[in-house]
Each structure stands twice: as structure tokens, then as C-alpha cells.
Amino acid sequence: MEETYRDRTSLVKGAKDIAKEVKRQAVKKVNKAVDKAQDGYTQRSYNRFQDEEDDDDYYVQGGNYGVEANDDEGSSEATEGHDEDDEIYEGEYQGIPNMGQGKDGMVALGQPMRDEYKDRHELETERKADEEELAQQYELIIQECGHGRFQWALFFVLGMALMADGVEVFVVGFVLPSAETDMCIPNSGSGWLGDIVYLGMMVGAFFWGGLADKVGRRQSLLICMSVNGFFAFLSSFVQGYGFFLFCRLFSGFGIGGAVPTVFSYFSEVLAREKRGEHLSWLCMFWMIGGIYASAMAWAIIPHYGWSFSMGSAYQFHSWRVFVIVCALPCVSSVVALTFMPESPRFLLEVGKHDEAWMILKQIHDTNMRARGQPEKVFTVNRIKTPKQIDELIEIESDTGTWYRRCFVRIRTELYGIWLTFMRCFNYPVKDNTIKLTAVWFTLSFGYYGLSVWFPDVIKHLQSDEYASRVKYFRNEEVSNFVFNFTLENQIHSNGEYINDRFIMMKFKSVTFEDSLFKNCVFDDITSLNTYFRNCTFVNTTFYNTDLEQYKFVDSEFINCTFFHIRTGCQISFDDDYSAYWIYFVNFLGTLAVLPGNIVSALLMDRIGRLTMLGGSMVLSGISCFFLWFGTSESMMIGMLCLYNGLTISAWNSLDVITVELYPTDRRATGFGFLNALCKAAAVLGNLIFGSLVGITKAIPILLASTVLVCGGLVGLRLPDTRTQVLM
Numbered sequence: 001m002e003e004t005y006r007d008r009t010s011l012v013k014g015a016k017d018i019a020k021e022v023k024r025q026a027v028k029k030v031n032k033a034v035d036k037a038q039d040g041y042t043q044r045s046y047n048r049f050q051d052e053e054d055d056d057d058y059y060v061q062g063g064n065y066g067v068e069a070n071d072d073e074g075s076s077e078a079t080e081g082h083d084e085d086d087e088i089y090e091g092e093y094q095g096i097p098n099m100g101q102g103k104d105g106m107v108a109l110g111q112p113m114r115d116e117y118k119d120r121h122e123l124e125t126e127r128k129a130d131e132e133e134l135a136q137q138y139e140l141i142i143q144e145c146g147h148g149r150f151q152w153a154l155f156f157v158l159g160m161a162l163m164a165d166g167v168e169v170f171v172v173g174f175v176l177p178s179a180e181t182d183m184c185i186p187n188s189g190s191g192w193l194g195d196i197v198y199l200g201m202m203v204g205a206f207f208w209g210g211l212a213d214k215v216g217r218r219q220s221l222l223i224c225m226s227v228n229g230f231f232a233f234l235s236s237f238v239q240g241y242g243f244f245l246f247c248r249l250f251s252g253f254g255i256g257g258a259v260p261t262v263f264s265y266f267s268e269v270l271a272r273e274k275r276g277e278h279l280s281w282l283c284m285f286w287m288i289g290g291i292y293a294s295a296m297a298w299a300i301i302p303h304y305g306w307s308f309s310m311g312s313a314y315q316f317h318s319w320r321v322f323v324i325v326c327a328l329p330c331v332s333s334v335v336a337l338t339f340m341p342e343s344p345r346f347l348l349e350v351g352k353h354d355e356a357w358m359i360l361k362q363i364h365d366t367n368m369r370a371r372g373q374p375e376k377v378f379t380v381n382r383i384k385t386p387k388q389i390d391e392l393i394e395i396e397s398d399t400g401t402w403y404r405r406c407f408v409r410i411r412t413e414l415y416g417i418w419l420t421f422m423r424c425f426n427y428p429v430k431d432n433t434i435k436l437t438a439v440w441f442t443l444s445f446g447y448y449g450l451s452v453w454f455p456d457v458i459k460h461l462q463s464d465e466y467a468s469r470v471k472y473f474r475n476e477e478v479s480n481f482v483f484n485f486t487l488e489n490q491i492h493s494n495g496e497y498i499n500d501r502f503i504m505m506k507f508k509s510v511t512f513e514d515s516l517f518k519n520c521v522f523d524d525i526t527s528l529n530t531y532f533r534n535c536t537f538v539n540t541t542f543y544n545t546d547l548e549q550y551k552f553v554d555s556e557f558i559n560c561t562f563f564h565i566r567t568g569c570q571i572s573f574d575d576d577y578s579a580y581w582i583y584f585v586n587f588l589g590t591l592a593v594l595p596g597n598i599v600s601a602l603l604m605d606r607i608g609r610l611t612m613l614g615g616s617m618v619l620s621g622i623s624c625f626f627l628w629f630g631t632s633e634s635m636m637i638g639m640l641c642l643y644n645g646l647t648i649s650a651w652n653s654l655d656v657i658t659v660e661l662y663p664t665d666r667r668a669t670g671f672g673f674l675n676a677l678c679k680a681a682a683v684l685g686n687l688i689f690g691s692l693v694g695i696t697k698a699i700p701i702l703l704a705s706t707v708l709v710c711g712g713l714v715g716l717r718l719p720d721t722r723t724q725v726l727m
Contacts, residue, residue, distance in 0.1 A: 133384050134348060134383070134384040134385070134386060135725045135726065136725060137383065137384050138345060138348065138383075138725075138726070139271065139272060139725040139726070141360055141380055141383065142269065142270070142271045143271050144364065144378070144379065144380070145360060145363045145364040145367060145378075146364070146367040146368070146371070147270070147271060147274050147278075147367070148366070148367030148368075148370045148371060149366050149367055149369075149370035150269070150362070150363045150366040150367055151269055151270065151274075151278070151363075151367075153340075154265075154266060154269060154340055155266070155278065155281070155282060156336075157333060157336040157337060157340055158221075158262045158265060158266050158282065158285075158333075159282060159284075159285035159288075160285070160329050160330075160332050160333035160336060161221060161225055161258045161261075161262050161329075161330075161333040161337075162258060162259065162262050162282065162283075162285040162286050162289070163285040163286065163288050163289035163292065163329045163333075164225065164228065164255060164258060164289065164329040164330040164333060165255050165258040165259055165286060165289065166285070166286040166287065166288070166289025166290045166292075166293070167289040167290075167292060167293045167326045167329055167330075168197070168201070168228070168232075168251065168252065168255045168326075169289075169290070170289070170290050170293035170294065170297075170586065170590075171232075171293060171322075171323065171326050172194050172197050172248070173194070173582075173586070174293065174294075174297040174301065174319075174322065174582070174583065174586075175301070175319045175322065175323060176194065178301055178317065178318075178319035179244070179319060194686070195683055195686075196245050196248055196249045196252070197248050197249070197251070197252040198252065198679045198682055198683050199249065199252070199679075199683070200248070200249040200250060200251065200252025200253035200254075200256060201252040201253070201255060201256035201676075201679045202256065202676045202679035202680055202683075203253055203256065203676070204224065204252065204253040204254060204255065204256020204257050205256040205257060205259065205260055205672045205673075205675040205676040205678075205679065206256075206421075206672050206673055206675075206676040207253075207256075207257070207417070207672070208220050208221075208223075208224040208256060208257020208260065208261060208672060209257060209260035209261065209264075209668040209669050209670075209671055209672015209673065209675070209676075210416075210417030210418075210420055210421060210668070210669045210672060211223075211257070211413070211417065212257070212260065212261045212264060212265075212668035212669075212672075213346075213417075213420055213665060213666060213667065213668045213669045214413060214416055214417065214420070216342045216343065216346055216347075217261055217264055217265035217268070217342065217343045217346055217668065218265065218337060218340060218341070218342045218343065219342070220257060220261050220668070221257065221258070221261045221262065221265065221337060222334060222337050222338070224254045224255070224256070224257035224258065224261070225254065225255075225257075225258065225330055225333055225334045225337070226254070226334055227250060227251075227253065227254030228251050228252075228253075228254030228255040228258075228330050229254075229327055229330040229331050229334060230254075231247045231248070231250040231251040231254065232247075232248075232251040232323065232326070232327040232330065233324060233327050234247050235247035235248055235251060235323060236320040236321075236323035236324045236327075237316075237320070255330070256675070256676070256679070257672070259655075259671070259675050260668050260671035260672040260675050261668055261672075262282070263279065263282070263655055263658070263659050263671060264343075264659055264667045264668040264671060265343050266278070266279065266282055267279060267659040267660070267667075267726060268343045268344070268345035268346065268664070268726065269343065269344070269345075269363065272723070272724070272725055272726070273605065275656070275660070275726070276604035276605040276609065276656050276722065277601050277602070277604055277605055278601075279604075279652075279655060279656045279659070280597065280600045280601035280604045280652045280653075280656065281597075281601050283597060283600075283648075283651065283652045283655060284594075284597045284601075287590055287591075287593050287594060287597060287648075289329065290586070290590035291587065291590050291591060292326075292329070293326055293586075294583050294584075294586045294587035294590060295587065296322055296325050296326060297322055297583045298583040298584065298587065300318050300319075300321055300322040300325065301318050301319050301322050301583075302318070341359045341362065342355070342359065344356040344357075344359040344360050344363075345664055345726070346664065347359070348383060348384075348385055348386075349386060349664045349665055351385050351386070353383060353385045356383065357380065357383060360378070360380065360383075361378045361380075364378040365378065417669065420665070420666055420669045421669050421673060423665075423666055424662070424666050424669060424670045424673065429661065429662060429663070429666070429670070432661045432662075432718065432719065433670065435714055435715070435717055435718050436654075436657075436658060436661065436670075436674055436718070437674065437677060438710075438711060438714045439613070439617075439654060439711045439712075439714055439715045439718075440654065440674045440675075440677050440678050440681070441677055441678075441681045441711075442617075442681075442707040442708060442710060442711025442714075443617060443647070443650055443651070443654065443678075443708065443711050444677070444678040444679075444681035444682050444685070445681040445682075445684060445685045445707050446620070446621070446647075446685070446703075446704045446705075446707045446708040446711070447620075447647050447651075447685075448681065448682035448685045448686060449682075449684075449685025449686065449688060449689035449700070449703075449704060450624070450643060450685075450689065450700065450704050451589075451644075452685070452686045452689055452690055453689040453690065453692070453700055454589070454636060454639070454640040454643075457636055458585060458633055458636050458637070459582075461632070461633055461636070462633065466489065466509075469489060470489050470490065470491060470509075471489065471490045471491070472490075472491050472493070473490060473491070473492045473493070473495065474492075474493045474494055474495075475493070475494045475495065476492065476495045476496075477495070477496045477498075478495070478496070478497050478498075478500055479496075479497070479498040479499055479500065480498070480499045480500070481500050481501075482500070482501045482503060483500065483501065483502045483503070483505055484503050484504055484505060485505065486505065486506040486507075486508065487505065487506070487507050487508070487510045488506075488507075488508040488509060488510065489508070489509045489510075490509075490510050490511075491510075491511045491513065492510070492511070492512045492513065492515060493513045493514060493515070494513070494514050494515065495512070495515040495516070496515070496516045496518075497515065497516065497517045497518070497520055498518050498519060498520075499518070499519045499520070500517075500520045500521075501520070501521045501523070502520065502521065502522045502523065502525060503521070503523045503524060504523070504524045505524075505525050505526070506525075506526050506527070506528075507525065507526070507527040507528070507530040508527075508528045508529065508530070509528070509529045509530070510527070510529075510530045511530070511531050511532075511533065512531075512532045512533065512535055513533045513534060513535070514533070514534050514535065515532075515535045515536075516535070516536050516538070517535065517536070517537045517538070517540050518537075518538040518539060518540070519538070519539045519540070520537075520540045520541075521540070521541050521543070522540070522541070522542045522543070522545050522547065523541075523543045523544060523545075524543070524544045524545070525542075525544075525545035525546065525547060526545075526546055527545075527546055527547060527551065530547075530551060531551050531552075531553055532547075532551060532552045532553065532555050533553045533554060533555070534553070534554045534555065535552070535555045535556075536555065536556045536558070537555065537556070537557045537558065537560050538558045538559065538560075539558070539559050539560070540557075540560045541560070541561050541563070542560070542561070542562045542563065542565065543563045543564060544563070544564045544565075544566070545565060545566065546565070546566040547565070548565065585637055585640070588637060588640075588641055589637075589640045589641060589644050590644070592640070592641035592642070592644045592645045593644050593645055593648040595645055596616075596644075596645045596646065596647075596648035596649045596652075597648055597652065599649060600612060600616075600648065600649040600652040600653065601652070604652070604653065604656060605722060608720060608722050609653045609656050609657045609660075609720070609721060609722060610653075610657070610715065610716055610718060610720055612649050612650070612652075612653040613649075613650055613653040613654055613657065613712065613715040613716075613718075614712040614713065614715045614716040615649075615712070616646055616647065616648075616649035616650035616653065616712070617647075617650045617708045617709065617711050617712030617715060618708070618709050618712040618713075619646050620643060620646040620647045620650065620708050621704070621705040621706070621707075621708035621709040621712065622705065622709075623639075623642055623643055623646055624643070624701050624704045624705040624708070625701060625705065626639055626642070627639055627697060627700075627701050628697065628701065650712070650715075654715070656721075657715075657718060657721060658670070658671050658674060659671060659726075660721035660724060660726065661718070661719070661721060664726070688703070689703075689704075
């Protein structure tokens, strides 16, 4: 018995020694693998790993990364050792490893401390180490998947969503003049239409960006684009100004999530050496959206024949057709997104290893088939997943009803978005967030402020020129005459019109002052900016005209009759030159960013993001001083094109830097916050610069140049992300 007891004791002791040695060797392998991944992730192949010994294979806790297959042998070391009876083939996914499998000795003799016995600081430290290891491994996996058909397909799908964002910005400016006339919007309420859209985009950017870090990039983008498409389509049919504002508010709320989600989504399927260039190419779709909106406005809105009416209550004019056409990019992106997978980087971040592996294999196989190499095997078997930390959520006991459950769910999601946002101000991203806030605000304030100021100055010059050509008629006496032609840009004072007939006429910018109309007839009259001030009408008949009460200022009516007065504001001038001019100016200003887009895409990875950001903002600030010489319409258009062409490089580099500076679990949230700040700065810039039109040039020039130069200098203090993997 004693001998048996001694034998068992020696066996247990030997087993413990063996277990300790196994554990020591496993830790040694992990350290070697991490060192190799950190030193060699910038290389584009895994050949350096093939010559190592078997005990140096990439093995990590929770999974391993298979090395590249040997083309001569046609098999991979990651999956060798299985015969045909095992039915496991090279590159075949074998599932998430069982942590207890193959470790019976360790389990029997002592398990590691379970997560529930660790404090939160220890869990967060482990998760941070896992995320750093995953970042290195994921870069290697994306390099193995290659850049090909899948990335280009996603490029065009996300480009349509970004194009819809560009269209939304221009739609308001194009439909505002027509909508003001069609809905009889007073001057005091016309500014709300532009501001309400930016307000919706500001809230939407923050909300959808945070939601993308909670539920996924694809799902968040699908929902926000669907919201935008629905309310944009609905806004083309509503008649009341209040309901129209409501629809455009939610349309802006939906499209606000496009920019932060699109850039976060696309950056996570790009290798490091491709990221800067292809994100810059993606920015071109915003320019294409502006060109599309300008061209459609030019082609549709001035054609007032594209309209119909149902009495005086329902009017459907050409600008409503334009709103429907501008919703097409959004609808196209929603349809195309249904065929695209979720970001595998996001899935790994939330612990969905199997789904991420399947998508990465899909990317690899799609690109290899497009290259004519369908036999090339995806050699990844295990991918590191960060440790998942459960969040404690307080749920009320009274959640039996569906609306209570919905309320708790919404409140929980919003609270989670807020917590993620607050983490953007934690170490080590706090300093980067503060600097990015300054750069985003200054660039948005200067760009959007001057972008509004340029067209307003051009319109001010046009109105001055138009007013200088006004014709004055004083003390004229006209009797027994038939007016059946157009009167434009005229002022008639102290006139007398006796037994005159005004038939099928158009009045454009015509004013009658202190005049007498006696025994006259106004039949089928259409007017725009036409007023009768302090006039007297005696025995006069108005039939089928749009001369409503507000067009008669301090006027007197004696024995006059009104028949079939057209209520509502009428759009009626087919040759509206000013409308064409506005669309043409915006078209040129948008097209001017094409050279800047091309230059930034080609040089983004060569000269670096920071050089391009700081240089572009400083040059844009210097170019503002050329506005002193803008004394004509053509010169102002030239300055607008130069300014837009210089600032676009700053926008592109800022988008790239933003997605690269934030880790995956905060990328869309941080981007969404900065994009929301951008919209707030745009509204502030519109208010300040718009109030200075026609007053002075000095303040807009000095203000824009100062904020742009200061923002560029702050941007140069950001860390260079050109050689970093996507954390």
C-alpha cells in the first residue's frame, strides 16, 4: 500500500511538473508570436514565417493564425496532419477553439482565475492587450485577402450613400427660392429651411455614429439611409410649410449618419498601404453628389411646365420633381447595401468570431476569383477576439408591456452611446479628440461660411446691376389701351390709367406708386415682386389673377370686384435667368474640387496626411486675401473655384486622419461627434458671414483666413497615422 501511495504521489508530482513546463512553453510561444506580428506586420506577405521552426508557429490564446500555404506542396501547415478520413481540408474553418480542450491536466490541477473574480481594471487591461494583438493580426489578414473586386464593389455602394449626403446639402439651396414662392413663405421664415436641415444632420451624425459602434456599420447605415429616403420622398408631396420643414428635418437627421458610418465601414476592409488613397477616392462621391444636384436643378426646376395642380389647394411644381430625383442616390444605396456584409473588424470587436471569419473568407475568395486564382486557399484558422466585458444594465421590474420594453431598450441604447462618446475623452485619445475638435470646427466655419458668402455676394452684385437698369415712368396718362405684353423692372409713379385693359400679362419686379386705375380690367395676370403702393382703384374688375391683398400696400378700392383670384404663390416665368445662374455657379464651384480630389488621392500616402491637412488649410487661408479683387461676377466665381479646390484636400486628409486615430469601438462615435460639430460650425458661419453681405469685405476675409490658418497649425500637431495599423 505504501509503495502504491508513493507511486501515485510521484505520478501526481510528475504531472504537475509537466503541466508547469507546458504552460511555460505556451507563454513563450505567445510572446514570440506577438513579437513577430508587431515587427513584421508592415510586410505584405507571410513568407518570413514559413522558414521558422514548428514551435514558432503563430499561436495565441483563444486561436492561432495559419501561415500562408506552400504553393509547391498544395497544403498549409496550419491544417496539415489530417488524412482523408478526417474530412478536414486545407484552410477549412474549424470553429472557435474550446478553451478546455487539450488542457485536461491544467484543468485538473488548477484553472486560471475566472473573469467574474477579476476587477474591471484587470479585465480592461486584458481587453486592451487583446485589441492590440488583434490589430496586428487583422492587418495581416486583410493583406492576405488582397485588394480587389470586393473592395471596389463596396466602394461604389458606400459612394452612393456619400453622394446622397452631398445631394442633401445642395437640395435646400436649390429648392429654397421656388419653395418660398410656392408656399408663400415670408422672408422671416425662409431661413428656417436651411437651418432645420443642418440641425437634423447635426443630431443625426451624433446618433447614427454612436449606433454604428453598438449595432454595426451596415445596419446603422441601412436604417439612416432608409429614414432619409422616406422623408425626402414624402417632402416632395406635402403642401404646408410646417410639414415640409418637419420632413426635411428628419431627412437631414437620416443623412447625418452617412459620413461617419461610411468612412468607418470602408476603412475597416482596407490594408494600411491602401487606406489613405482609397478613402480619398471615396470622397469624390460627395463632389459627384453636388454635380448631380446642380445638373438636375438646372434641367428640371426652371421647366415650370412639369407641374400640375388640383384646384388652388394642391400644387405640384417642377421643384418637387427635383426633390424626388435627388432621392434616387439614397434609394440606390439602400438597395445595394442589402447585398453587402457587415464590417468584419466590428464583428471581431464585439466577439462574433465565426461571422467575421466567414466574411473575411468571402472577401478573400471574391478577390482571388477576380484575379484568376480560385485555387488559392484562405489560410486563417483562428482570429484573436478581444475579451468581452459585460455591462451592468438596470432594468425596471415593470417591463411586461411592449412599450415599456421598447422604452427600456431605447434608453439603454442611448445611454450606451453616451458612454461610448465619453470614452472619446479618455486617455489615450483625449488629446487627439481635442485637437480634432479644433480642426473640424475651424475648417467647417471657414469653408461653409465663405461658401454661403460667395453666392450671396454674387447675387448682391446681380441685384445691384439689375436695380441700376430699372426704368422710371412718371406722370403718365394712358386711356383706352390694351396691355398684353410683359412689364419688367419698372417703376410707375403718379400715373392715371382710364378704361385700360390688362390682359394675359406678366408683371416682374414692377411697382405702381400713387397711381389711379379707373374703369380698368385685369384679366389673367401673373406677377412676381409686383406691388401697388398708395394706389386708387375705381370700378375696376380683377379676374383670374394672382394679385392678392398683400400686393396692395395702402391702396383704396371703390366699387371693385374680384373673381377667381389665384391663391398661393405662382411660379410662372420660363426665362428665369437668375435661377440658371445660381445652378451654374454651384456647378462650377463643385466641379472645381475635382483637381484637388485627384491630387489628394495620389499624394495622401506619399507626403502624409498631416502635411496635406496643414498645407491645404494654410493655403486656403492665404487665398482668402484674393477676395479683395473680386469686383465682378466672373472674378468672384474664379475666387470661389480656387477656394473650393484648395480646401478639398484638407477635407479628405481630415476624414482619413479621423478614422485612423480612433479605435474600432469608438471610431464611428468619434467621427459622428466631429461631424455634428461640423454642422454646428456651418450654421454659425452661415449666420455670421451672411449678415456681412453687402456691408464689408474686410471682416469675412480676415475672419476666414485667421480660423483656417490657426486650424491648419493645430492639425500639424496631430500624430502621423500613415504607418499605423487600424487600432
